[in-house]
Amino acid sequence: MSQTKSVLAEGKRLLMGAALNLTANTRSLSAFSLRELARSAGLNPNTFYRHFKDFDDLGLTIIEEMMNQIRQPLRDLRREAAESVVPPGSPAISWQENPRLNFVRSIQVSNVTVKLFFEFVESNPKAFILGVRELHGSSPVLRKALRQLMKGFAQDMAEDIEVLGLLPTLSQESLLSVAEVISREMFQLSMDYIEEPERRDEICQQAGTSIVNLTMGSAVMAGHVGLIADALR
């Protein structure tokens, strides 16, 4: 069964790939015909029904796969970035002890993460195009699924920020709120990143400063002005 599913589900995989291609290159998921999809996958139209109930079903399946393929790697990116700045075994130093060190570290982690994120986007452009497109697309089902996915990202990010000590103490809710804004912004920027290769450096840099602005702003508003002031001195 499991072998059957991974080996013989060739048609299913072909259809999902074709859907990614069509979505990326031209239309949105609900805008091309079943026959067009099948043609692009080199299959008989009816084969679609063997695997999917309708286009929402297809979309959900793709999104689910995206979820598995992207979420964990993104977390790894963040850890990787954090550890590239401070080696894993080194002793923790609190923001109170050394604001400047933590500030610089935080910015570096942010910049490295941004860079790695966009590299990840570059290597999976179709998945991101589909995701962002359907996030505001015509299917309520897909919209809901993608919002949940993005909420998941934000939660991961918030958790990582806390665990890695990337910000002075914030309330759970405001930390999550900041993470949500950041992830929305990053996904939005990923479209520009894909579509305007000549602006990639600029986009990367802008994303970085936006994140810094947001996080430092939230820290300041949470009562850590003194810390930030010290860090900037």
Add this chain to the structure above:
Amino acid sequence: MSQTKSVLAEGKRLLMGAALNLTANTRSLSAFSLRELARSAGLNPNTFYRHFKDFDDLGLTIIEEMMNQIRQPLRDLRREAAESVVPPGSPAISWQENPRLNFVRSIQVSNVTVKLFFEFVESNPKAFILGVRELHGSSPVLRKALRQLMKGFAQDMAEDIEVLGLLPTLSQESLLSVAEVISREMFQLSMDYIEEPERRDEICQQAGTSIVNLTMGSAVMAGHVGLIADALR
């Protein structure tokens, strides 16, 4: 001619209205058929060709109209908000003179603007749905047009922030960059606002704090930590 255009262009207006309805309620612009559109407008299919070359043309026309109907009102909202906090004739007081006053005023303007913005969204939901949907939609033409529109918003916002003295001095570019992030976030949130009426207060509030975080963060990073610290004292 001008009378003809505004009085007798009934069909054109009907088609544009039908497109808005279809886009808002179900599909994206390129996902419904010409006949479906005409049917929904109560017109003969061929009437479409009397006014539009293709769907991109229709979309551009709608977007152009959106631009005219939304851009100026949004500026007015901001002025209105600013003047509701500080009456028009009153003497200007610089951030250096009184950080706290300017800080409070800035937050109030932000909150009022956010509230007015979402009320505006609520009264033109279809236009916003179409705009946000096609911003990441399948037509490159419409995407480009909508990005320009959003860039325009951001420029307006940056200009207003400067003229109204809502932030300590920032460089032109970083001010514009902040405005771009804010406008992206606001448009994105407008979808949630429309779709989740029960969360409207929460969304409104979150938008407000995000703006404050971003702007204050950018002020801090631009070297105004002292000012902000004084304001928060």
Add this chain to the structure above:
DNA sequence: CTTCGTTGTATACAATCGTATACCTTATTA
């Protein structure tokens, strides 16, 4: 070896599609 579920194909058909051509009204204008 037979049976059966899975995956894919072939054929078929009514509905819908985009659009070409021709025609009708109405308002403007020469």
Add this chain to the structure above:
DNA sequence: TAATAAGGTATACGATTGTATACAACGAAG
């Protein structure tokens, strides 16, 4: 008043659509 242009309709046609029904290949289970 006659001519013209613009806005809208009617009809028609070939292409494409979604999907129903029937059938073929094949690995697994009995």
